[in-house]
Amino acid sequence: MPISNHAFGAIEASVYAPEVFAQGLPAAQRQAHGDRPRQPAAEDAAPLLALEGIGLSFGGVVALADVDLSVRPGEIRAIIGPNGAGKSSLINVISGVYRADRGHVRLYGARYAQVPTQRLARLGVARTFQNLALFKGLSVLDNVTSGLAYRTRSNFAGQILGIGRTRREQQEQRGRADQVLEFLHLTDVRDRLAGTLPYGLQKRAELARALVAEPRLLLLDEPMAGMTAGEKSEMAAYVRAARDRFATTVVLIEHDVGVVMGLSDRIAVLDYGRKIADGTPEEVRNDQRVIDAYLGVASGNEEGADI
Amino acid sequence: MSAIATQLSPAAALPKWLAPLLLIAFAYVVIPLIGNSYLFEAILLPFLALSLAGVGLNILTGYAGQVSLGSAAFMAAGAFAAYNFSLRIEGLPLVASIILSGLVAAAIGIVFGLPSLRLKGFYLAVSTLAAQFFVQWALTKFSWFSNDSASGVIDAPKLSIAGFEFDGAVGRYLFALTVVVVLTFLAHRLVTSQTGRNFIAIRDNDTAARIIGIPVLKTKLLAFAISSFIIGVAGVIWAFAYLRTVEPAGFDLDRSFQILFIIIIGGLASIRGAFLGASLIVVFPLVLSRLGGFLLGDLFDSGVLDMSQRIVLGALIILFLILEPDGLVALWDRVRRRLSLAWQSS
Numbered sequence: 035m036p037i038s039n040h041a042f043g044a045i046e047a048s049v050y051a052p053e054v055f056a057q058g059l060p061a062a063q064r065q066a067h068g069d070r071p072r073q074p075a076a077e078d079a080a081p082l083l084a085l086e087g088i089g090l091s092f093g094g095v096v097a098l099a100d101v102d103l104s105v106r107p108g109e110i111r112a113i114i115g116p117n118g119a120g121k122s123s124l125i126n127v128i129s130g131v132y133r134a135d136r137g138h139v140r141l142y143g144a145r146y147a148q149v150p151t152q153r154l155a156r157l158g159v160a161r162t163f164q165n166l167a168l169f170k171g172l173s174v175l176d177n178v179t180s181g182l183a184y185r186t187r188s189n190f191a192g193q194i195l196g197i198g199r200t201r202r203e204q205q206e207q208r209g210r211a212d213q214v215l216e217f218l219h220l221t222d223v224r225d226r227l228a229g230t231l232p233y234g235l236q237k238r239a240e241l242a243r244a245l246v247a248e249p250r251l252l253l254l255d256e257p258m259a260g261m262t263a264g265e266k267s268e269m270a271a272y273v274r275a276a277r278d279r280f281a282t283t284v285v286l287i288e289h290d291v292g293v294v295m296g297l298s299d300r301i302a303v304l305d306y307g308r309k310i311a312d313g314t315p316e317e318v319r320n321d322q323r324v325i326d327a328y329l330g331v332a333s334g335n336e337e338g339a340d341i
Numbered sequence: 342m343s344a345i346a347t348q349l350s351p352a353a354a355l356p357k358w359l360a361p362l363l364l365i366a367f368a369y370v371v372i373p374l375i376g377n378s379y380l381f382e383a384i385l386l387p388f389l390a391l392s393l394a395g396v397g398l399n400i401l402t403g404y405a406g407q408v409s410l411g412s413a414a415f416m417a418a419g420a421f422a423a424y425n426f427s428l429r430i431e432g433l434p435l436v437a438s439i440i441l442s443g444l445v446a447a448a449i450g451i452v453f454g455l456p457s458l459r460l461k462g463f464y465l466a467v468s469t470l471a472a473q474f475f476v477q478w479a480l481t482k483f484s485w486f487s488n489d490s491a492s493g494v495i496d497a498p499k500l501s502i503a504g505f506e507f508d509g510a511v512g513r514y515l516f517a518l519t520v521v522v523v524l525t526f527l528a529h530r531l532v533t534s535q536t537g538r539n540f541i542a543i544r545d546n547d548t549a550a551r552i553i554g555i556p557v558l559k560t561k562l563l564a565f566a567i568s569s570f571i572i573g574v575a576g577v578i579w580a581f582a583y584l585r586t587v588e589p590a591g592f593d594l595d596r597s598f599q600i601l602f603i604i605i606i607g608g609l610a611s612i613r614g615a616f617l618g619a620s621l622i623v624v625f626p627l628v629l630s631r632l633g634g635f636l637l638g639d640l641f642d643s644g645v646l647d648m649s650q651r652i653v654l655g656a657l658i659i660l661f662l663i664l665e666p667d668g669l670v671a672l673w674d675r676v677r678r679r680l681s682l683a684w685q686s687s
Contacts, residue, residue: 129552155554167549169542171610176538183542184554186535190563193534194527204535243553 082107082142082283083128083251089136090123090307097123098134099307105251110277110284112294115304116327121287122164124304125255128285129154129161141251155184158250162240162257164287170229174220174239177228178211181246214246217279218272234265238272245276252276254286258293266290270297295319303327368518373511381510386583388623389517390575395603395615396528397571402601403609404532405564406544407457408465411472412572412600414453417592418476419446419573420580421486424587427498428488435502439520439577446573447566449476454565458558473594480589487587494588497581513582520578524571529612531567540564541610572600602654606661608668617669625657626650 081104090098098120105111113121126132128139130149139146141157149159160181169177185207188200215221218238223231228239237257244252257273258266270293277284288294294301295315303311303324311321318324376385398412422442426433433441453472457465480486487495500507500516507516531537539560542550551557580587599622607618629650633641665672 131548131552151551152554152556154552161552163549167546169538169545169549171541171545172538179535180538180542180550180555181553183535183539188535190531190534190536190567193536194530196530200534207535247553 080107080143081105081140083285084140085124085128085137086140087137088124088127088134088139090120090127090132090134096307098127100137101304101307101309103302103309103312105283105285107283108277108281109299110274110286110297112298112301113285113287113304114289114291114294114301118306119304120307121304122255123307125161125253125285125287129159129253155181155247155249158247159253160244160247160249160251161253162237162244162255164255164259166233166236166240168228168236168240168243170227172228173225174228174231174242175208175211175215175224177239178214178242178246179207181243182207182210184247211242211246214242217275218242218245234261234269237261237269241269241272241276245280245282248280249282252282252284254284256287256289258288258290266293273297365522369515373515376511376514378510381514382583383627384623385514386510386517387579388619389514389521390579390583391600391603391623392616392619393521393524393578394572394575394600395607395619396525396612397568397575398600399604399610399612399615400528400532400540400571401564401568403604403611403614404537404544405540405561405568407454407561407564408462409469409472409565409568410466410594410597410601411453411469411476413592413594413596414472414476415446415450415569415572416576416579416596417480417589418449418569419443419576420587420592421480421589422446422573423577423581424495424497425486425488435500439574442577443570443573446576447570450565450569450572451562454562454569457561457565470594473597477589477593487589494586497585497587500581507582517578517582520574524574525612528571532610532612536560536563544610602658604668606658606668608670611668611670613673614668614670617673621669622654625654629653 083103083105085101085103088098088101088103089096101120101124103111103113103124113124115121123132127134128149130146130151133148139149141149141159150157154160169180172180186203188198188203192198192200212221212224215224218241220235220239220242223235223239228236231239241254241257244254254273258269261269273284273286274297276282286294286298298315300313301311301315301318302309303318303321305327310327311318311324313321372380372385394412394416397415398409401407401409419442422445423438426438426441427435430438449472453469456468460468484490500513502516507513532540539550539555542553542555543557543560543564547557576592579591584591603618603622604615605618606621607616608614626646630641630646633646633649637645661668
């Protein structure tokens with residue numbers, strides 16, 4: 035899968051193109067989505083996720099100040115910024131780990147002062163973490179299967195005795211997990227303990243755990259942090275393939291500007307908790323404030339390098 | 342990968358359930374034939390009761406990651422509940438009274454598990470101490486629990502199921518063995534189920550567990566309930582089958598620590614570990630007293646024995662924490678792998 039065939043002008047065409055659904059899941063699997071909106075993306079499509087006037091501070095330190103952000107269905111939306119710009123805080127506000135002091139989060143039109151973390155999976159939101167958050171004591175397969183735990187209907191007594199719907203439920207969940215493992219080329223390590231995998235594979239396994247629930251919105255907190263250049267482009271390819279196959283919307287935080295430029299449809303730039311730019315990679319690349327605040331040293335660096 | 346796979350192939354050729362099944366058959370058929378009453382009374386009965394308590398605590402601490410220092414309180418709750426059920430409800434079958442007393446222990450476990458919704462690690466451990474002190478205090482303070490007996494020590498009723506009496510050491514051993522086998526099998530099924538995997542998920546990363554939609558609070562309380570149920574039944578075995586008396590003093594903080602040591606030495610998050618740890622804890626003082634008596638003669642009186650037990654046990658725990666944090670189970674698996682490798686190459 036080539037990384038940068040996203041011509042910047044052709045973003046609208048690539049988002050939710052008909053072939054996305056053609057490549058998507060078989061009908062049987064789509065059932066779980068219910069009446070997922072399938073409107074074609076356009077400039078004025080209702081945002082899947084919108085942040086409105088988000089403010090957050092820890093003690094006297096302002097982490098986020100009056101941040102607005104809108105994410106359209108089906109796009110890959112990047113949030114970049116220097117260290118301490120508030121990127122992770124933003125993801126934590128979206129996923130309800132933090133409660134914003136001001137403003138609110140709009141998810142599929144519903145307004146939340148704090149997104150209910152416990153119901154996040156049911157709402158169709160999945161996320162990964164900056165520092166690996168796999169369950170080290172479980173196998174890769176069990177980790178990925180646990181991404182479906184919120185759907186489990188059987189109770190512990192039924193599971194102990196193996197009666198009722200337990201067996202069928204378990205088989206179905208394992209089947210789904212296996213499909214995702216195959217999709218991300220993790221089948222070889224499916225029975226290994228997650229804690230024993232090399233770093234890059236752990237990151238990918240975490241992506242698999244988030245993807246198995248086929249989320250409508252996927253939040254990736256630095257999915258490529260600490261990876262080699264080769265691993266980064268591989269991961270970028272997986273992120274795009276996941277978007278195309280599961281028709282999901284991706285919000286991702288990343289340090290590596292080069293990877294982000296090629297991968298995302300739109301980019302928001304944070305600096306000291308404020309949004310200083312928002313637009314297509316091309317617009318962001320040419321934005322003087324971004325160049326001043328963040329890309330300054332890299333303005334002549336078209337290949338993209340770590341900043 | 343392939344190297345590891347070939348290493349394990351001889352073990353993999355045997356079905357997994359074969360070894361436990363052979364062990365159970367041995368325990369049911371061979372041991373009653375060869376054992377004497379000392380073996381049953383002094384070794385096997387306490388071993389079975391403590392193993393079961395270890396299995397229960399391992400579900401809570403090893404799998405779900407919630408440290409508890411209140412195990413002996415749940416054992417006491419189970420023992421006293423069973424005593425009172427059989428005393429006050431005429432004609433209640435023994436099995437029903439055991440299940441009911443497990444449920445009583447589970448309810449108490451849920452109550453004292455509530456702090457786990459806000460507390461973690463050491464803070465939670467300290468708050469479970471409240472269970473330990475409260476239950477022991479209540480059982481001593483209110484003589485109703487011990488049927489107003491003057492000494493607070495009461496005789497346990499006879500063990501009989503459907504008219505069949507489990508008399509004598511062998512009978513009580515077979516009774517305890519059956520309860521332990523059944524509950525251990527169910528515990529094994531639990532920890533390999535989705536609920537068991539949820540326990541591990543909460544232990545390893547509770548934020549991630551919450552985000553992917555595992556009901557963290559409910560799962561924690563479920564771990565407390567199931568663990569306390571098993572520990573409560575272990576208390577019934579301890580009092581009814583092993584000591585044949587019920588008294589609060591036997592379920593003090595020392596007992597809680599003993600059970601915690603069992604799972605640390607045996608191996609956290611392992612059913613087998615509870616049995617290995619319990620066998621060490623039970624057999625080790627006996628070996629020490631024999632060895633001490635043999636080496637030092639009369640110098641080695643009960644005071645010295647008690648002290649040396651504590652010292653050696655303490656040193657052993659420190660050694661385990663440093664050298665083999667995964668416990669006897671990891672040691673056992675490593676030895677077995679070496680042996681099978683040696684067997685293969687020869």
